[in-house]
Amino acid sequence: MNAELTVVVPTFNERTNIRPLIAKLYAALAGVEWEVVFVDDDSPDDTADHVRSIARSDPRVRCIQRVGRRGLSSACIEGLSSSSAPYLAVMDADLQHDEILLKDMLALLRQEKTDLVIGSRYISGGGVGNWDSTRQSISRFATRLGQGLLKVRVADPMSGFFMIRNDCFWNASRNMSGRGFKILLDLIASTPQPIRIAELPYVFRPRHSGESKLDSMVALEYALLLLDKTVGWLVPLRFLMFVLVGSIGAILHLAILGVFFRIAAQDFWTSQMAASLCAMILNFVLNNFMTYRDRRLRGNRLIGGLLVFVAICSIGAFTNTQIAEYFFTHSVPWWIAGLMGAAVGSVWNYGVSSQFVWHRGRRKTKLNLRPS
């Protein structure tokens, strides 16, 4: 079967929604050659196993199971990248998106006058269903921010329901940040040339079963996506986050130093060591939670990561003071000398820890050395 349409569905703990969604796709896409790819981030409820068991007898169904990674946008990108169909759709697993729209979206794309069709809650005929007024206001505010970023007018750039031509996705994919939950906004902001966009209305339905995965981090992830799309070309966003976290660490460092040295009357060396250690631990925790959220260390790897991080930062701190002292003794004003030391220390800490603490996808492979 050569699929004309691939529907990509990101999943995390959606086991109970899989069969109902597939049934709805069958009904909505009768007469179309389609396939569905579930991209699951190793859900504890074994969604991926469930999808594979269905896929064994249904060639329209595929599963990508990602281990050790989380993220709605990056999951969608991986699913979209796995398709060779000319048209690609993204929709949620929980039946909140109206699958009836898929055929109309496809019909529009087939006419070749449109590159991207969005299922929109914010045009006439669309709606957000039973959201309370706070959630509506937050969503409208976030939508306005997103619209400010885009060069084209889109009523619902935060929608998670859309269909796009395969070549348009690939044109954008290299510039996409893959952060957070707003893949559509990321996609439109990443297209090298303006694309032709249409919007079709639908009403957002209540979740079929299970729970929403979106937590308080959504706002932070969204802010990061907007930052990445505005200043990301100038300074890597991770570095900005790293420096922000480092600044929080520096404030804690000073506070603890003050407590140990002035209040607890410890000697300066002991106070400074205690303050440094606390600041490094705080920095490690915050970086693990925010800067490297997508590569977060867990369990045993957390302790090993912390030890390596402390070792790297100790070298960074030593280099920092050496450089600052060198410039200071060469008549550079104290604050410029201090900043230069801090800049070199930060770049060292960032560069080395991203390689040795939060490196990307370098896994140990078990070698089977037994002769066969």
Ligand SMILES: Nc1nc2c(ncn2[C@@H]2O[C@H](COP(=O)(O)OP(=O)(O)O)[C@@H](O)[C@H]2O)c(=O)[nH]1
């Ligand atoms: N692969 C993957 N899917 C996710 C992740 N977070 C959410 N999802 C899926 O993305 C879709 C939308 O998430 P949902 O929790 O329903 O968000 P809400 O509709 O805004 O409450 C659902 O199908 C989720 O299962 C994630 O980290 N990885």
Ligand SMILES: [Mg+2]
């Ligand atoms: Mg949902």
